[in-house]
Amino acid sequence: MITLQAALTGALIGGLYALMAAGMSVTWGVLRVINLAHFGLILLGGYLTYQLATSWRLDPILTLVVTVPALFVLGGALQWAYDRLRIVEFNSLLVSFGLLIITIQLASDVWSADFRRMSPADNRYATGSLNLGRIAVPTATLVAFVAAVLLVGGGHLLLHRTFTGRGMRAFAQDRTVAAAFGIDHRRLGVLLGGAAGASGAVAGMIFALGNSITPSTPYDWFGTVFAVVILGGIGNLLGTLVAGIGIGVLSGLVSVIWSPSTEPFVLFLAIILALLLRPRGLFARAGVA
Amino acid sequence: MNARRGVAVLVAVTVVFGVLGRASNAIGLPAYDVLLAGTILFWMTQATSWNLLSGFAGYFSFGQGAYIAVGAYTTAVYFGRHGGNVFLAIPIGGLLGGILAAAVGAVAFRLRSLRGEIFALLTLAVPFILAAYARITNWVDGGQGTTIRLPRVPAWMGSFQQMVFLLNLGLAALAVGVALVVYHTRLGHGLAAIHDAEAAAEVLGVPTFRYKMVAIVLGGVLSGLSGAVFALQIGFVAVESLFTLTLPLTAIVISVLGGRRHWLGPVIGALLIVTLQDRLSAGGLENWSAIILGGLLAALVVLAPHGLFGRLRARWWLALAVLVVVTAGMTASGYYDQIDALLYGMLAAVVVATIADTLRPRKPAAVSRPPDGPLEATPLEAVVPQPRSAGTATEPGVLVSCDGVTRYFGGVKALDDVSFTVGHSEIVGLVGPNGSGKTTLVNLLSGAMQPTRGRIAISGQPIAGLPAHRVAHAGVARTYQLPKPFASMTVRDNVAMAVMFGRTPAPLHAARQAAERHLATVRLSHLADALPDALNLHQRQLLEMARATAADPTVLLLDEALAGLNPAEIDDAVTVIRRIHATGISIIIVEHLLRVLNQLATRIVVLDRGTLIADGDPMTVLNDPAVVRAYLGRQRA
Numbered sequence: 001m002i003t004l005q006a007a008l009t010g011a012l013i014g015g016l017y018a019l020m021a022a023g024m025s026v027t028w029g030v031l032r033v034i035n036l037a038h039f040g041l042i043l044l045g046g047y048l049t050y051q052l053a054t055s056w057r058l059d060p061i062l063t064l065v066v067t068v069p070a071l072f073v074l075g076g077a078l079q080w081a082y083d084r085l086r087i088v089e090f091n092s093l094l095v096s097f098g099l100l101i102i103t104i105q106l107a108s109d110v111w112s113a114d115f116r117r118m119s120p121a122d123n124r125y126a127t128g129s130l131n132l133g134r135i136a137v138p139t140a141t142l143v144a145f146v147a148a149v150l151l152v153g154g155g156h157l158l159l160h161r162t163f164t165g166r167g168m169r170a171f172a173q174d175r176t177v178a179a180a181f182g183i184d185h186r187r188l189g190v191l192l193g194g195a196a197g198a199s200g201a202v203a204g205m206i207f208a209l210g211n212s213i214t215p216s217t218p219y220d221w222f223g224t225v226f227a228v229v230i231l232g233g234i235g236n237l238l239g240t241l242v243a244g245i246g247i248g249v250l251s252g253l254v255s256v257i258w259s260p261s262t263e264p265f266v267l268f269l270a271i272i273l274a275l276l277l278r279p280r281g282l283f284a285r286a287g288v289a
Numbered sequence: 290m291n292a293r294r295g296v297a298v299l300v301a302v303t304v305v306f307g308v309l310g311r312a313s314n315a316i317g318l319p320a321y322d323v324l325l326a327g328t329i330l331f332w333m334t335q336a337t338s339w340n341l342l343s344g345f346a347g348y349f350s351f352g353q354g355a356y357i358a359v360g361a362y363t364t365a366v367y368f369g370r371h372g373g374n375v376f377l378a379i380p381i382g383g384l385l386g387g388i389l390a391a392a393v394g395a396v397a398f399r400l401r402s403l404r405g406e407i408f409a410l411l412t413l414a415v416p417f418i419l420a421a422y423a424r425i426t427n428w429v430d431g432g433q434g435t436t437i438r439l440p441r442v443p444a445w446m447g448s449f450q451q452m453v454f455l456l457n458l459g460l461a462a463l464a465v466g467v468a469l470v471v472y473h474t475r476l477g478h479g480l481a482a483i484h485d486a487e488a489a490a491e492v493l494g495v496p497t498f499r500y501k502m503v504a505i506v507l508g509g510v511l512s513g514l515s516g517a518v519f520a521l522q523i524g525f526v527a528v529e530s531l532f533t534l535t536l537p538l539t540a541i542v543i544s545v546l547g548g549r550r551h552w553l554g555p556v557i558g559a560l561l562i563v564t565l566q567d568r569l570s571a572g573g574l575e576n577w578s579a580i581i582l583g584g585l586l587a588a589l590v591v592l593a594p595h596g597l598f599g600r601l602r603a604r605w606w607l608a609l610a611v612l613v614v615v616t617a618g619m620t621a622s623g624y625y626d627q628i629d630a631l632l633y634g635m636l637a638a639v640v641v642a643t644i645a646d647t648l649r650p651r652k653p654a655a656v657s658r659p660p661d662g663p664l665e666a667t668p669l670e671a672v673v674p675q676p677r678s679a680g681t682a683t684e685p686g687v688l689v690s691c692d693g694v695t696r697y698f699g700g701v702k703a704l705d706d707v708s709f710t711v712g713h714s715e716i717v718g719l720v721g722p723n724g725s726g727k728t729t730l731v732n733l734l735s736g737a738m739q740p741t742r743g744r745i746a747i748s749g750q751p752i753a754g755l756p757a758h759r760v761a762h763a764g765v766a767r768t769y770q771l772p773k774p775f776a777s778m779t780v781r782d783n784v785a786m787a788v789m790f791g792r793t794p795a796p797l798h799a800a801r802q803a804a805e806r807h808l809a810t811v812r813l814s815h816l817a818d819a820l821p822d823a824l825n826l827h828q829r830q831l832l833e834m835a836r837a838t839a840a841d842p843t844v845l846l847l848d849e850a851l852a853g854l855n856p857a858e859i860d861d862a863v864t865v866i867r868r869i870h871a872t873g874i875s876i877i878i879v880e881h882l883l884r885v886l887n888q889l890a891t892r893i894v895v896l897d898r899g900t901l902i903a904d905g906d907p908m909t910v911l912n913d914p915a916v917v918r919a920y921l922g923r924q925r926a
Binding site for chain 2: 034085087089090091093094095097098099100101102104105106108109216219220222223226227230263264265267268271272
């Protein structure tokens with residue numbers, strides 16, 4: 001039963017990993033920008049949620065009304081700048097690394113290096129849980145999972161079913177040809193960067209629901225989120241969702257069956273094996289690619 | 290500066306600073322200055338060790354903090370907790386840093402599809418995993434941290450501060466010395482080639498995997514050594530202070546600012562950045578330090594990706610003069626602190642040198658015109674490289690043999706049971722419609738890919754499982770359809786690389802001389818000093834050929850070397866190919882233009898959807914109904 005509980009909790013937390021990874025995966029796959037600053041946007045999302053819920057007494061979920069547009073603008077502006085400065089794939093990693101450090105330092109200046117957590121009075125999702133027989137699911141985790149599945153799944157549908165989404169995928173495959181067919185990559189890029197930023201706002205809000213935040217929190221996300229992006233296949237949202245849940249289950253199980261101390265190693269081993277055996281992600285179709 | 294003189298200067302500078310540091314009390318140097326100098330030297334070591342792989346070979350690592358931490362924890366555990374000898378902890382730290390680097394490299398560089406981005410992200414994850422381990426493992430850290438008490442200082446090293454300074458000085462000298470030697474030897478040239486075009490470097494004979502491993506392990510050892518000293522310096526070793534992103538960020542910014550392709554880059558960068566950081570914290574702006582570093586990195590990557598070294602070198606006397614005048618003037622004025630004066634002096638030197646370098650009237654690259662007259666006017670004997678050794682030239686038999694070669698990509702059969710041979714002094718045309726497997730065959734023959742089934746032998750030697758550089762040493766050279774020159778090197782050095790790493794290796798200056806001969810063969814001598822960027826497609830293809838022949842092959846694979854050329858250029862290239870052939874090299878040429886093959890090839894091999902459908906002399910093959918069908922489709926009655 002403990003195992004089942006661990007697997008379920010892991011799967012639900014995996015949804016959050018997937019949501020964090022989704023924004024990175026899609027800008028990497030489609031726009032060829034590896035945006036480490038995305039972690040900074042998620043951090044900002046988390047802190048803004050905390051701030052709004054604490055000082056304005058807003059329901060944490062309602063803070064999205066403010067944070068989503070704010071981070072949409074920020075994400076779009078970032079992408080606009082990357083594009084204007086012609087920052088290509090590899091350099092984007094360096095530039096956004098610098099931006100991430102700046103964000104973390106600014107967050108530390110504004111909110112200090114202490115742990116920040118919404119008080120139970122402001123956060124009515126913090127304490128409740130849903131009981132299914134003998135398995136208990138914390139409300140915050142459930143909210144996280146549902147939101148992640150809806151957003152990542154919705155993003156996948158948007159990319160595959162709408163005209164704009166198809167344009168983006170065409171652009172990902174061959175920019176020159178896509179441009180020749182009248183796809184305006186600037187506008188699409190800003191739109192996509194904005195969407196990634198908005199997803200970061202949601203991810204940050206969800207993280208803040210169930211956890212304390214410090215400026216160095218993004219460091220804890222790196223390994224897992226990177227693993228989810230690679231395993232899911234860069235730019236593949238459905239793959240990202242599956243990989244996130246899979247990794248969540250794996251780390252949940254490992255920490256129960258062995259001990260929590262082995263978790264990072266198993267995770268890292270999983271990434272490396274996956275990179276060795278399926279370098280294009282678990283769900284890539286076999287072939288020359 | 291050659292390597293020997295460089296090392297001599299380095300030793301002299303080290304001794305001078307060593308004596309100054311040891312005698313700092315006697316000559317009245319403030320203790321603060323000694324401390325700052327030690328910090329500068331620490332970062333010099335770190336940035337230089339980072340630069341060995343990440344600068345020279347271009348594989349950016351975000352994992353520098355991991356090696357520092359391994360070294361620091363060695364001191365913390367061995368000296369701090371168990372009371373071991375501190376001078377033994379330092380080499381152990383270096384050893385462990387090297388082992389970690391070897392582990393990272395052995396995994397990362399075996400990935401088939403490793404690109405720079407993936408390597409960077411992989412190294413980003415390493416410190417966080419180690420941090421998680423250290424936090425929960427009691428014999429390492431256990432979340433408590435370890436206080437490092439003051440070690441007993443040998444009398445000859447003076448005070449504790451002086452000892453830390455001397456250790457940092459020694460390690461910095463070691464690191465810079467290693468970088469200097471690497472820079473000037475085959476390893477450094479090989480790493481530069483990997484930086485510019487790794488696949489091309491490998492098929493020219495550069496052992497890329499081994500070189501990258503050597504670079505990453507050297508870096509890991511140096512970094513671990515210096516990390517062990519760092520633990521003494523900070524006095525308290527804890528997860529939070531070691532596994533931060535500021536450590537790798539600082540190493541990266543120092544190298545990027547200084548210039549990462551030269552061993553002096555990190556030295557210059559460390560002087561500037563660490564002094565700047567020190568002044569910021571002295572001015573109470575410590576919180577701004579990370580912001581400034583991060584902003585500097587972003588700005589540098591966009592504005593000055595090559596760093597300061599190149600600009601300073603072009604005007605080094607001017608920069609030095611400004612540095613001395615400004616620093617001395619400000620110090621003499623008495624209003625400024627010495628370190629402030631030094632910082633302003635360095636900033637002024639950088640600004641003046643940069644402006645001077647930007648204002649310098651740039652001559653267009655000295656490109657003389659090619660010699661006039663038809664190509665035939667140059668007597669063949671004059672440009673043909675040395676006659677092939679008689680043994681190889683007259684040896685009868687088979688150079689290349691493919692026996693039942695099959696290659697799948699997933700479920701797709703790219704080549705199916707292909708068998709053919711190439712003998713001495715043949716020019717074999719390899720033709721077939723798009724997707725018939727020609728380029729796959731070239732990749733298999735050059736060792737870039739392995740066949741799923743079947744045998745390939747070069748001069749009787751099976752090449753199964755050999756890395757591409759060993760296949761190159763067996764006598765195969767190739768060109769790429771899309772030329773892959775080493776962008777940072779002149780045309781001459783591009784060819785010299787192939788000589789250096791080819792079948793008859795030579796040191797650089799001899800290789801450069803040999804390169805002239807190969808450039809004359811393809812008539813590119815007039816462009817020897819140009820950078821590949823200045824060449825047009827035709828010239829780049831000729832450069833590919835010169836580079837390939839310079840590796841001294843017995844078989845040359847030309848992959849669509851004529852694609853995209855105009856008729857005059859094609860005639861020119863055909864003449865060059867004939868010349869190369871005349872030196873005794875057998876040629877396999879992939880080509881669509883049957884007219885060209887008709888006059889050039891001694892034999893034609895035809896592939897269609899992965900199978901070999903014809904093999905024989907050009908006239909017979911081109912009139913073969915099966916070949917006509919493959920190209921034109923079946924004729925309806």
